Amino acid sequence: MKKQRLVILGGGESGVGTALLGKEKGYDVFVSDKGKIKEKYKEVLIHNEIEWEDEKHTESKILNANIVMKSPGIPDKVPLVKQIHEQGITVVSEIEFASRFTNATVIGITGSNGKTTTATLTHHLLKQELNVGLAGNIGDSFAKQILDKDYDNYVLEISSFQLDDITDFRPHIAVITNITPDHLDRYDYQFENYIVSKFRIAMNQTKEDYLIYDADDEVIVNHLKKYPVQSTLLPFSLEKPIENGVYLDKENIKITINNNQIIMPTSNIKLEGKHNVKNAMAASAVAHLLKIRKQTIRESLENFQGVEHRLEQVLKINKVQYINDSKATNVNATYYALESMDAPTVWIVGGVDKGNNYEELFSFVNEKVKAIICLGADNEKLVKTFGNMVDVIVETQYMDEAVKIAYKVADAGDNVLLSPACASFDLFENYEDRGRQFKNAVRNL
CATH class of the missing domain: 3.40.1190.10 (Mur-like, catalytic domain)
Structure with missing residues (x-):
């Protein structure tokens, strides 16, 4: 009986977990990642004698699979995934x-x-x-x-x-x-x-x-x-x-x-x-x-204390409350954040816009937001959308600068809210990285 071949695309948390379970259940396992696999995951694969590659996908080692587990980050539109589907190979998620x-x-x-x-x-x-x-x-x-x-x-x-x-x-x-x-x-x-x-x-x-x-x-x-x-x-x-x-x-x-x-x-x-x-x-x-x-x-x-990076109260400095809502990666999440603000707010927003429509935020911005700090590689849409609604709108690409500007603009009794309404991949590794940088910048004020 030839072993079933399980190919895993993506050597992150879900990929490596699947590789370990697959090996234990008797599959012939191969992990392939187009990017770099983190050292901690490489060590696990090597220690468990699981074959892997990174910074490339070798088609001959992938298209002979019986089953492919692909990381959720890889879209179906990618040519390799299309090829896998065309060959009639089953593609599943880790779940x-x-x-x-x-x-x-x-x-x-x-x-x-x-x-x-x-x-x-x-x-x-x-x-x-x-x-x-x-x-x-x-x-x-x-x-x-x-x-x-x-x-x-x-x-x-x-x-x-x-x-x-x-x-x-x-x-x-x-x-x-x-x-x-x-x-x-x-x-x-x-x-x-x-x-x-x-x-x-x-x-x-x-x-x-x-x-x-x-x-x-x-x-x-x-x-x-x-x-x-x-x-x-x-x-x-x-x-x-x-x-x-x-x-x-x-x-x-x-x-x-x-x-x-x-x-x-x-x-x-x-x-x-x-x-x-x-x-x-x-x-x-x-x-x-x-x-x-x-x-x-x-x-x-x-x-229950809540979740890190979700409306997380970081520190109060000079009677200004700093709030980390880095997990707000879409407009609706930021809607909830602004809705719950009960004081004038300096709002740090921006990142990779996924086709956002900011209209539902207008009433909150008019009512609660005193200044906007745009933190992204491309802030044009934000400046166009909100430029006329607030007295102060500033652009930056650095978290510590964004926090310093907020510190200058905020008065006693105000909130400083990081709620980006966008994905983080332009300037940060992920929303956690963005949230941690915000918290560090606040602690360094």
């Missing part, structure tokens, strides 16, 4: 590959915004009483956790790119936090394609499974009307009562599942902002479904 080797209960969380906070919060609620891992777009790779720990439950944060390459993946509980235009450069600038991609999270679900979603999000509601899913629906809403699901009644979150109701006061939730009430609703619904005690859910909501 698809890894899920074949576990019997765990899987909670899959997707959405344009709030998925990291919701996934982290859900994990925080569940881990008090269950054996549960957190993986996907976050932390250690899903494949590697299955190999090392194989938890009974997993909370997975899943991007649309990871969902594009699933075939049989079926989470017992799926969550869609919201859907707003994002990554349209990967979806032929068709919002509909991106919506369909997000809904793949429910495509293999049956009526024994659950789909938790935002009933106030017209995009989701309309898509469900047109394309019903098999799963049991559990909507959540801030605006209207919900019979089977979650809603806000004055200051209380009411969760009703199969006529079993629990009530959670929102007054002590650590996370601020309306969008975080929604994240708490989704996470609490998962916890209630998995029989976590009411008391545990309540205490966990009250002591």
